[in-house]
Amino acid sequence: MKVVRTSQERWKDALNRGPFGQRRKPLGGERLSASLWELAPGKRSFPLHAHLVTEEALFVISGRAKARTPEGETPIGPGDYVSFPPGGPAHQLVNDGPDPLVYIGMSATSGADVVEYPDSDKVAAAVGTPIAKRWIFRKGSQVDYLDREPGV
Numbered sequence: 001m002k003v004v005r006t007s008q009e010r011w012k013d014a015l016n017r018g019p020f021g022q023r024r025k026p027l028g029g030e031r032l033s034a035s036l037w038e039l040a041p042g043k044r045s046f047p048l049h050a051h052l053v054t055e056e057a058l059f060v061i062s063g064r065a066k067a068r069t070p071e072g073e074t075p076i077g078p079g080d081y082v083s084f085p086p087g088g089p090a091h092q093l094v095n096d097g098p099d100p101l102v103y104i105g106m107s108a109t110s111g112a113d114v115v116e117y118p119d120s121d122k123v124a125a126a127v128g129t130p131i132a133k134r135w136i137f138r139k140g141s142q143v144d145y146l147d148r149e150p151g152v
Contacts, residue, residue: 002028004025004028006036009025009026009036011024011038012026014037015045019043019044020044020045020046020047021039021040021042021043021044022037022038022039022043023037023038024036024038027104029106030129031109033106033107033109034104034106035104035105036061036102036103037058037102037103037105038100038101039063039065039093039095039101039102040100041096041098044092045092045093045094047092047119047120048090048091048092048117048118048119049090049117050088050090050091051084051086051087051114051115052086052087052113052114052115052116053109053110053112053113053114054086054108054109055084055086055107055108056083056084056106056108057081057083057084057105057106057107058103058105058106059081059103059104059106060077060078060081060082060102061078061102061103062078062100063078063097063103064076064077064078064095064097064099064101065093065095065101066093066096067082067093068091068092068094070089071089073094076093090117090118109129111128112125112127113125116139121138121139122136122139123137123138123139124137
C-alpha cells in the first residue's frame with residue numbers, strides 16, 4: 001500500500017512551452033498511474049493526441065475547461081469524469097477560463113504505446129513504465145519494411 005499526502009507534495013512543472021502550461025503532483029502507480037494536475041488559465045494540457053494502447057481518464061476537482069476532440073469541444077467542470085479509451089478519438093484539455101483546472105489524471109498502461117498527433121502529423125512509439133524509450137517522427141516519414149536491409 002502507498003499513501004500520498006498531496007498537501008505535503010510540491011508541484012512539479014510538467015509541460016510549459018508556448019500554449020502548453022501545467023504542473024503536477026505524481027501520485028504513483030504502475031499499470032494504473034495517477035497524478036494531480038493543474039492546468040493554468042489560457043493554456044492547453046498536451047498536444048491533441050490519441051493513444052492506441054493506453055487508456056486515459058480524468059476526474060475534475062475544481063475549475064472549468066473544455067475537452068477538445070476532432071468532433072468539437074465539450075465543457076467539463078467539478079465532479080465530471082471523462083474517459084479516453086485506447087483507439088478512441090484524439091483529445092486535449094483547453095482551459096479558456098479565468099481559474100486553474102485541477103484534476104486527477106489516470107492512465108492504464110501495458111508498458112508500450114503508440115500515439116498519434118493529428119494537429120502536427122506526428123506519431124510516437126514508447127516502451128517502458130515509466131517511459132524508458134520514446135521515438136517521435138512525422139507520420140509521412142515511414143520507410144519500407146526492408147529498407148536498407150543487406151542483400152535487398
